[in-house]
Amino acid sequence: MKALILSIGEELLTGQTVNTNAAWMARQLNLAAVEVEEIRVIHDKRDDIRRSLQEVDPAISLVLITGGLGPTRDDVTRDVLCEHFDARLVPDQEVLNDITTYFTQRGREVTGINRDQAMVPNKARVLRNPNGTAPGMWFELDGRSCIAMPGVPFEMKEMMRNLVMPALLEKQGDRHILHKTVLTQGVGESALMEIIEGWEDNLPEDIQLAYLPSTGIVKLRLTGRGSHKSQLEEVINGQIDRLKQIIPEYIWGYDDDTLEGVLGERLRERGLTLTTAESCTGGYLAHRITSVAGSSDYFTGGIIAYDNRVKTGPLLGVDTRLIDSHGAVSREVAEAMALGAREGMHTDLAVATTGIAGPGGGTTNKPVGTTWIAIASEKGVHSKHYAFGNNRGRNLILAANAAMAMLIHSLK
Amino acid sequence: MKALILSIGEELLTGQTVNTNAAWMARQLNLAAVEVEEIRVIHDKRDDIRRSLQEVDPAISLVLITGGLGPTRDDVTRDVLCEHFDARLVPDQEVLNDITTYFTQRGREVTGINRDQAMVPNKARVLRNPNGTAPGMWFELDGRSCIAMPGVPFEMKEMMRNLVMPALLEKQGDRHILHKTVLTQGVGESALMEIIEGWEDNLPEDIQLAYLPSTGIVKLRLTGRGSHKSQLEEVINGQIDRLKQIIPEYIWGYDDDTLEGVLGERLRERGLTLTTAESCTGGYLAHRITSVAGSSDYFTGGIIAYDNRVKTGPLLGVDTRLIDSHGAVSREVAEAMALGAREGMHTDLAVATTGIAGPGGGTTNKPVGTTWIAIASEKGVHSKHYAFGNNRGRNLILAANAAMAMLIHSLK
Numbered sequence: 001m002k003a004l005i006l007s008i009g010e011e012l013l014t015g016q017t018v019n020t021n022a023a024w025m026a027r028q029l030n031l032a033a034v035e036v037e038e039i040r041v042i043h044d045k046r047d048d049i050r051r052s053l054q055e056v057d058p059a060i061s062l063v064l065i066t067g068g069l070g071p072t073r074d075d076v077t078r079d080v081l082c083e084h085f086d087a088r089l090v091p092d093q094e095v096l097n098d099i100t101t102y103f104t105q106r107g108r109e110v111t112g113i114n115r116d117q118a119m120v121p122n123k124a125r126v127l128r129n130p131n132g133t134a135p136g137m138w139f140e141l142d143g144r145s146c147i148a149m150p151g152v153p154f155e156m157k158e159m160m161r162n163l164v165m166p167a168l169l170e171k172q173g174d175r176h177i178l179h180k181t182v183l184t185q186g187v188g189e190s191a192l193m194e195i196i197e198g199w200e201d202n203l204p205e206d207i208q209l210a211y212l213p214s215t216g217i218v219k220l221r222l223t224g225r226g227s228h229k230s231q232l233e234e235v236i237n238g239q240i241d242r243l244k245q246i247i248p249e250y251i252w253g254y255d256d257d258t259l260e261g262v263l264g265e266r267l268r269e270r271g272l273t274l275t276t277a278e279s280c281t282g283g284y285l286a287h288r289i290t291s292v293a294g295s296s297d298y299f300t301g302g303i304i305a306y307d308n309r310v311k312t313g314p315l316l317g318v319d320t321r322l323i324d325s326h327g328a329v330s331r332e333v334a335e336a337m338a339l340g341a342r343e344g345m346h347t348d349l350a351v352a353t354t355g356i357a358g359p360g361g362g363t364t365n366k367p368v369g370t371t372w373i374a375i376a377s378e379k380g381v382h383s384k385h386y387a388f389g390n391n392r393g394r395n396l397i398l399a400a401n402a403a404m405a406m407l408i409h410s411l412k
Numbered sequence: 413m414k415a416l417i418l419s420i421g422e423e424l425l426t427g428q429t430v431n432t433n434a435a436w437m438a439r440q441l442n443l444a445a446v447e448v449e450e451i452r453v454i455h456d457k458r459d460d461i462r463r464s465l466q467e468v469d470p471a472i473s474l475v476l477i478t479g480g481l482g483p484t485r486d487d488v489t490r491d492v493l494c495e496h497f498d499a500r501l502v503p504d505q506e507v508l509n510d511i512t513t514y515f516t517q518r519g520r521e522v523t524g525i526n527r528d529q530a531m532v533p534n535k536a537r538v539l540r541n542p543n544g545t546a547p548g549m550w551f552e553l554d555g556r557s558c559i560a561m562p563g564v565p566f567e568m569k570e571m572m573r574n575l576v577m578p579a580l581l582e583k584q585g586d587r588h589i590l591h592k593t594v595l596t597q598g599v600g601e602s603a604l605m606e607i608i609e610g611w612e613d614n615l616p617e618d619i620q621l622a623y624l625p626s627t628g629i630v631k632l633r634l635t636g637r638g639s640h641k642s643q644l645e646e647v648i649n650g651q652i653d654r655l656k657q658i659i660p661e662y663i664w665g666y667d668d669d670t671l672e673g674v675l676g677e678r679l680r681e682r683g684l685t686l687t688t689a690e691s692c693t694g695g696y697l698a699h700r701i702t703s704v705a706g707s708s709d710y711f712t713g714g715i716i717a718y719d720n721r722v723k724t725g726p727l728l729g730v731d732t733r734l735i736d737s738h739g740a741v742s743r744e745v746a747e748a749m750a751l752g753a754r755e756g757m758h759t760d761l762a763v764a765t766t767g768i769a770g771p772g773g774g775t776t777n778k779p780v781g782t783t784w785i786a787i788a789s790e791k792g793v794h795s796k797h798y799a800f801g802n803n804r805g806r807n808l809i810l811a812a813n814a815a816m817a818m819l820i821h822s823l824k
Contacts, residue, residue, distance in 0.1 A: 314726055391543055
């Protein structure tokens, strides 16, 4: 089944509101093997809504509309739907009761405008809205379903979950779409593509591969379509097993995993504690680690050593001569920071970052983006050099991602 | 000028990625008096892209395309654009140089796939991309501009800011929409609404006011439309002067100001240095402060004291008895942390946070969200209690925002 999502609302077209509704709906539909062919955002204007309804591609058998059902004058979706489906408005006692209850519970009077919301198209199945005043409407015409819902996220979500999705799943029978995503770090999109080209070429025809790159992480999403869920799972998992043998050093997680989440799990499993000594990442690495609920179990704290005097101070104890002879951005200083932090903070592991985040501070030998990351453990210390780019904000993310990936691999 | 935003990408249609690009672009366009008529999200498929280009409404004179320009096989936008504009691909030396530099800086080899990205349509103006390998393309045909940009947010944003928006503004001539935004912190939307009700009621008719709340900050956006820019500016600035007299204690900045940016300016003006001692914010406060380029001039570093042993350790030196008698989340400990950090890090100012970020750790007396923030300076130490909510991620942001606003006001 192919779907169109039609989002109606001025606030989406001025950018004041991000269209999170459409993304949420797409995820729900996907799980029910409904493919979203298009998302269209339009104004709350009669002509625009009319044209969008007329233009729907014949291949589309499901149109999901959100927004434009409120009581105010600029909400005209219901009228246009009546016109399009040649329906007329009739009063619905159940909806009127819902609206009255809604207002009574809030200690307010039902106004005439709200009472008008109990008028529904005679050709639509009404979708009751326990969280607001605008009911949803489900039209069926020539094998196509057209469902209009309110734009308020939690009203729409409850209507989708309780009324729309169960009915769609029933319609779908046993068609399945299965996604499985492999998360990699440490290799660019095009380099990765060349490494796994042979594997990609041999993927079965009903499995599609997509590369989804984002700030140092490349996600490989495998999508399979078929009628037997368990069989699909088997095929996809088999392909992932093959991939694991080709690029074990880059894979760190699957699906909705995060670097900080996987790192936390590994530390917890092994009963180890961690500290951070950050120069270029300026607290961002610790922030990522502590964004995980319960991270205080393994993260004791950290030092942000922006100024060299903090690097050479009592807690990190980096030898001033190291900075003088190698510079603050060097293997030697990164390793000394990690060793110092591990000792000073009494942890099992310590990770240190030092680099030139930019935009200033670059030199010919050490351009902006030059970064060293070191890890100290009971086994000693090891470090890695990175050459990131020119963008300060991006460099922080790349450095933190690299540091967490290094930690995860060292805990394997 | 009316615009269509065409977002290309499978990940947007499966809901894996929320279309924040389109919202950001719409906001930019709005500032330049360009009205977004429609946002359309489609698959990375030849037929879909082709059809969308053919279907563009005649009233649309600007089409902005993002996505589908990457080096991998599933990116086909460039081909379809060539076909649509009857163009052919020609090598572009400048783009090839950019791509080569991009890879060289990262210590990587240029692959054949990436070299292919230096092939550009002969009928397009090339938009160079300093942050990635896919250049943008600007076509002009029959009075309509069609601009294709990469889908990676920061690549697209820099291209829009530096190349696309200046050119569009020039095209727009003298129709003006003027936005001016007043930034407040420390007061909720509805409380603020009541305080400034009288002022709002007396705004001139051609000035609109919008409340834009976001995590502890309420932005008040004034919008004026007209043909005389200087006159518009005068009217809006006059209204803002009146507002400043009503709520001086809540206003901390204007327009694109950030708390971290304003804080940095104030510290720089006064020649003061700052350190942080963070418990609940776990590095996020330092991250916000160091996200400003050049922050190393006034930020020396900081301590993340997640574990109480770090709070009572050599650098902060909080008395263990304070924690025993008042708890780690208390005025006494927050103030001791700030005083200890200021002394240990040898700075003019120190700010400390301690709180229960959640989801765990709450008690009846100190529920999740309870937070203390303290500032130490040469004048001594002062602190403030906050009761935030149940959401861990949101609590971090609220605490960091409150800490920076406290610092800004203390530097007035």
